[in-house]
Amino acid sequence: MTEVVLDCFYRPAENLAVARLEFSLTNTGKKTLQSFTLAYSAMTRAAANASLENAEGLTRIANFHELSPPSGFQLEPGKSWNFVVQGLVNPARHRLDGPKSAYITVFGQIIEVLCNDLDTPPDSDTGERRNVPIGMVDLPIHIVPWPQxxxxxxxxxxxxxxxxxxxxxxxxxxxxxxxxxxxxxxxxxxxxxxxxxxxxxxxxxxxxxxxxxxxxxxxxxxxxxxxxxxxxxxxxxxxxxxxxxxxxxxxxxxxxxxxxxxxxxxxSPRFGWRGTHLDVSRHFRQKNEVLRLLDILAWGRMNVLQWHLTDDEGWRLEIKAYPELTSSGAKRGPGCQQVGQLGFSSEIYEGSYSQDDVRDIVSHAIDLNIDIVPEIDAPGHSTAVLKTYPKFADQAEPDNSYHSIQGYPNNALNPAMDETYDFLEKVFAEVASLFPSEFIHIGGDEVDVHSWLESPKAQRLMSEENLTGTLELQAYFMGRVRKILAKHGKKLAGWDEVSHGGGIDPDGVLLMAWQKREVTKELIDQGYDVISTPGQHYYLDMVQASGWREPGASWAGVSTPEASYAYEPSDGLDESKLNQLKGVQACIWSEHLTDNALFNHMVFPRIYAVAESGWTSPDRKNWQRFAAASAIFPTL
The missing domain is CATH 3.30.379.10 (Chitobiase/beta-hexosaminidase domain 2-like)
Structure with a gap:
């Protein structure tokens, strides 16, 4: 039985320095609480210089926050502790942007806290909700994607x-x-x-x-x-x-x-690459769920699963050369090397795939004509690695010398350290043996532009190689990683930032254009083969309506099911370069997808909209027909 409840109210402001989260922690139990700390995880993060009202001692790691009531405070049964965090990194736009999970610690005991949805003033809510119309069938036959x-x-x-x-x-x-x-x-x-x-x-x-x-x-x-x-x-x-x-x-x-x-x-299909990306680092998916998702992709004649196996929040793939990656790096929560993030903070949240699990999943995918492309995210998004193996960091680099956009300090593997490449050599050797895919996806995204600039080893490398800044350091890193992959018979795939800092020779390199739709053309003009996966249309964690009560992220705006269906990835491309547009891909990022009900609400029917864009010629698409068919699409 829940004994403590947390309400949170968002008070927006044009200046984020004065935007506020107002909290009310209510004791619904029978015992007075004192000498406790409160920890919560929330996508709307406190700024580094946030100020507190009626609270003290704020610490924050990415989305994890911990603070305490004033000294001597007692929370009696039926009473509430009201406090304020003022100064935010990002605005809240939807109900799931507030605390996803919380707990209090009393004399070493963990007590789970029930978190209500984030509330906001009524004038901040458009009231719009996701809309998929009943639709209209032009031919009484159920096929998805629609034939040519x-x-x-x-x-x-x-x-x-x-x-x-x-x-x-x-x-x-x-x-x-x-x-x-x-x-x-x-x-x-x-x-x-x-x-x-x-x-x-x-x-x-x-x-x-x-x-x-x-x-x-x-x-x-x-x-x-x-x-x-x-x-x-x-x-x-x-x-x-x-x-x-x-x-x-x-x-x-x-x-x-x-x-x-x-x-x-x-x-016959329009594109050879009709993909879906699945993030299992933020929220782990059991083996049976991955197998079912493969079935769902096969039903929609999709033929690629990009499996996002590692990120800051957890390393999910067994690597025999580094067993601690899954015995430790796959865990977060109280008592772990990594604090709780994105839900389930009061418990140890963990999960990983054994190599036998992977073989079973890959075999199932092959049987369904699906290629699984593993993603090992580097050099950024590597907190799980660096917390597990601190020796992979430059020990002379100051703590907190840079932060990722998600708020993780010093989270990128160092391009100037031999240990980095020794680690990746062993990891990619095992990954290559497990996945028959032509490509290994190495991430390459969201490296903070101040990364490594206070690392003496990186400074020395920049001087030796005549490199300027983080982006050129990353390009150097990508070149070395590409050679490692080639030793194992694999080609490099990555996010569009792989092209930054001078990039690498585009021959045989496949990049996912995600930041905005214009990036597809920019990468193609640079000579890269490209998969179109713009966050504004194909990121299935984006909200589907502007209303406050609609769940999901919103950094890329609102992506309605109809807009996802209508998006045309070839718009603006030179006809002579259309062959470099290799396909399309839906991306399932899981920060908000804490359960299957949310997963199904967010992913369907938009995943089939991407499937139809990948298969069906634009002039054969019909939104009303698709909407009618979506009523009987399978879900997770």
Missing amino acids: SIGVSAWTDKITAFHLSEGTSEEKAAAAKINGLSKRLFPDAPFPFRFSASANTHALVLRHDVALSDEAYGIEFSDDQAVLSYGGQPGRDYGLTVLAQIAYGAYVDPGTYRFPATGTIAD
Whole structure:
């Protein structure tokens, strides 16, 4: 039973130095509390020079804050301690920007505190909420993403499934695999494929067509059978998945969706890279959840998962050369090397994947035609590493000499230390052995521009290599990392900041353009191959409406489901350089996604909007049709 409750009220101001968070900690228990400290984590952070009212002793590490009531204060049952933090780093815009979790410490005992949503004056709330309309179906067939060409001349209500009586063992195994995918996603629905003729089933014939590309397929429906032609294994599986979607739509919503009796579908993807990024550092996802997300991607014919395995908040991948990365670096909370962040502060929050877990997940992905690209974030976002192995920092570099945008002090691996590259050599060797992907994503984002400038070793390297400032140091680092990856047969992928400070030779390098939509063109003009993933449209943690009660982040603004669907990644690109736009990617950052209810609210249906942008030609898209279909999309 919760015995302490924390309310928080936001008082905005044009000048963040006078913006305030007003707190009220209420004792709902039966015992008087005294000589305690309060710790809370909140996205709206106190500034370094924040002032306190009726509180003292503020310390802050990123989103973690700890302070105390005035000396001698007693919090009696039913009473409240009211205090103020004035001076904020960033404004609050939505209800989850306040304390996500909190606890008090009384004589070494941890007592969890219930945190209510952040409140704000009514004039700060537009009242707008996420809106996905009921939509309107132009053809009564359920397929997502929408095919490049579809024409149906007649429909039938007599078919409930397809039967594959003839065909090779590989073709039947593929149909059984898609049966399994459908059953995992929709356990209450019937299988779409049978292997002997029966009442109300339609004969299915599979044909390999060497004239089709590897991911292409075509379907011809006639009165007596459906013929699925395919170019390669992915195209075969995609065609079977489309048939499974048709069957599922007709089953779950027969008033809207039907089986084609006669007609054709001709289809192939627009882009070769149709990806989703998943952050498991901020909030860990269990193995079974990752497996289900892969199923969801396969249902939407997405073919890449960028797995964000490391960040400041936790290292999630077993590395046998450095076992402490998961025994210690994957933990945060009371008594850990890292304090609580982003929820669950009162407990030890932990989670990691063994290498056997990874092999199982990679195997499942390969079976679904999905490439898993591991991300080991460097040189920034490395607090989990540097807290676990302090020896990897320049011991002569002053503490707190720089801070990341998230507020972490000295959180970047030092490019001037041999230990940095010895560490990455061993890590990437193991990562390369686990993931067959062509690329390893090395992050490269959000390194503070003051990083390493007070490191004597970095100063010496800059003098020796004629480097100026942090960005050129990072470019030097990227060049060395690229050589390490090449030794293990891997290419470098990274965020768009990899191009900063002079960048690296773009040959074979793949960059994700995330900061704003214009970056896609800028990187392409520099010669890089690019994945479009602008935060304003494809970051699925962004709020979906301006209203205060809508959950999510807002640094990139509001990203409505319709805006995500409508975004066209090729706008403004020179036609001669379109081949450098390799695809699109949704990004699931998890700072706000503390449970599956929030995950599903934020991620769906926008992840399928990105899937359709990656697959479907712009002139074939239809928002109202997509919105109608979204009612039966699978979720986590």
